[in-house]
Amino acid sequence: MAYFQSINKIQYEGPGSKNPLAYKYYNPQENINGKTMEELLRFSVAYWHTFTAEGADPFGVGTAIRPWANLTGIDLAKARAEASFEFYEKLDVPFFCFHDVDIAPEGGTLKESNDNLDTIVGMIKDYLKTSKTKLLWNTANMFTNPRYVHGAATSNSADVFAYSAAKVKKGLEVAKELGSPNYVFWGGREGYETLLNTDMKLEQDNLARFFHMAVDYAKEIGYDGQFLIEPKPKEPTKHQYDFDVATGLAFLKTYDLDQYFKFNIEANHATLAGHTFEHELRTARINGMLGSVDANQGDVLLGWDTDEFPTDLYTTTLAMYEILKNGGLGKGGLNFDAKVRRGSFEPDDLFEGHIAGMDSFAVGLKVANKLIEDNVLDGFIENRYSSYTQGIGKKIVEGTTNFHELEQHALGLTEIKNQSGKTERLRALVNQYLLETLSSVRV
Ligand code: XUL
Numbered sequence: 227m228a229y230f231q232s233i234n235k236i237q238y239e240g241p242g243s244k245n246p247l248a249y250k251y252y253n254p255q256e257n258i259n260g261k262t263m264e265e266l267l268r269f270s271v272a273y274w275h276t277f278t279a280e281g282a283d284p285f286g287v288g289t290a291i292r293p294w295a296n297l298t299g300i301d302l303a304k305a306r307a308e309a310s311f312e313f314y315e316k317l318d319v320p321f322f323c324f325h326d327v328d329i330a331p332e333g334g335t336l337k338e339s340n341d342n343l344d345t346i347v348g349m350i351k352d353y354l355k356t357s358k359t360k361l362l363w364n365t366a367n368m369f370t371n372p373r374y375v376h377g378a379a380t381s382n383s384a385d386v387f388a389y390s391a392a393k394v395k396k397g398l399e400v401a402k403e404l405g406s407p408n409y410v411f412w413g414g415r416e417g418y419e420t421l422l423n424t425d426m427k428l429e430q431d432n433l434a435r436f437f438h439m440a441v442d443y444a445k446e447i448g449y450d451g452q453f454l455i456e457p458k459p460k461e462p463t464k465h466q467y468d469f470d471v472a473t474g475l476a477f478l479k480t481y482d483l484d485q486y487f488k489f490n491i492e493a494n495h496a497t498l499a500g501h502t503f504e505h506e507l508r509t510a511r512i513n514g515m516l517g518s519v520d521a522n523q524g525d526v527l528l529g530w531d532t533d534e535f536p537t538d539l540y541t542t543t544l545a546m547y548e549i550l551k552n553g554g555l556g557k558g559g560l561n562f563d564a565k566v567r568r569g570s571f572e573p574d575d576l577f578e579g580h581i582a583g584m585d586s587f588a589v590g591l592k593v594a595n596k597l598i599e600d601n602v603l604d605g606f607i608e609n610r611y612s613s614y615t616q617g618i619g620k621k622i623v624e625g626t627t628n629f630h631e632l633e634q635h636a637l638g639l640t641e642i643k644n645q646s647g648k649t650e651r652l653r654a655l656v657n658q659y660l661l662e663t664l665s666s667v668r669v
Pocket residue numbers: 325365410412456458492520531563
């Protein structure tokens with residue numbers, strides 16, 4: 227059965243096209259430096275926003291019109307799974323991601339929930355045999371059910387800790403069964419509301435114990451996917467322990483976990499932490515910890531996670547710059563952890579949202595590639611730090627000097643010459659590259 231009957235396979239029609247259901251810039255087979263756009267961008271559909279969510283917000287019920295809306299329970303789950311593969315094929319997208327509860331309803335007991343999960347995982351496994359679209363990552367939802375009111379691995383209740391362990395154990399088995407290259411940990415309620423009732427040290431120690439047990443279990447069952455931590459500073463808890471990449475990295479290093487994990491960086495989480503998206507990507511990249519990306523955008527006027535489809539070309543350019551400088555995303559991808567607005571309730575909007583996001587990242591890729599090819603920023607940066615390539619600077623970098631020698635050097639200085647950082651010139655250059663790329667692809 228077709229769920230999106232009026233929609234044909236989305237084709238690349240080029241920038242001249244006015245067809246809302248066509249790619250204008252994302253041309254999957256286009257070659258960028260020896261790799262196709264499809265290989266470099268590794269787009270993924272987030273199951274929860276696209277097939278499970280119904281457009282509810284804290285003030286109102288769902289508005290979404292969905293072709294599976296008349297169904298309930300496991301039949302609804304089966305219809306969504308069926309529809310999802312039709313959607314991936316029509317969009318021609320290589321990956322998808324899910325939480326356990328997105329794909330199958332929770333039962334009255336853990337055993338019933340696992341049985342429901344097995345039913346849908348079995349269906350997905352069959353689809354994967356013939357579908358070009360593969361699983362990018364899966365994860366366990368440990369934040370929706372009331373049992374997680376005080377957290378999962380950081381809950382004050384050892385029973386909740388155990389229940390959470392059982393969920394991740396099952397999640398790792400599913401990841402192995404479906405050949406998932408990554409497994410994600412987003413600490414949904416791993417944080418606190420008030421320090422007045424919180425043993426922060428025990429909670430963080432327990433979180434680390436939980437991660438070590440997950441690493442051990444993956445080894446035990448022979449699951450070799452990449453483990454990813456997804457930082458977020460707040461929401462739903464007031465303070466989340468995985469605040470941002472730097473905090474996450476300190477945590478991983480403190481508990482000897484850094485060799486087992488990388489980061490899944492989400493644009494809107496970066497901005498909630500008071501950082502730019504590219505700051506988080508750069509922090510992960512320079513530490514060899516950039517694993518995957520949740521590609522969305524926030525709203526500068528709103529202080530919460532709005533999970534919008536990414537359309538800001540300046541940001542997609544700077545993000546793709548970091549990703550290309552990282553040598554790509556390896557096993558990771560660009561997952562659209564993004565939802566259409568509540569007012570965009572028609573099924574077509576699901577396609578148009580993804581097309582907008584994919585085209586925006588395709589433009590970002592082209593511009594970033596050109597910036598790197600022409601050595602625009604690297605050349606400038608290299609020159610800016612040239613004082614470290616000779617004389618006393620070289621000695622600092624090589625670790626062959628000390629405070630005595632540096633003092634002598636300073637005493638001998640008659641003047642210190644600084645150069646302009648040229649922020650405005652560089653920003654204007656990025657604009658120029660953006661506009662030139664856009665005009666050169668216009669047919
Ligand atoms: C929540 C969020 C999650 C994770 C997966 O803000 O980003 O959907 O991506 O649990």
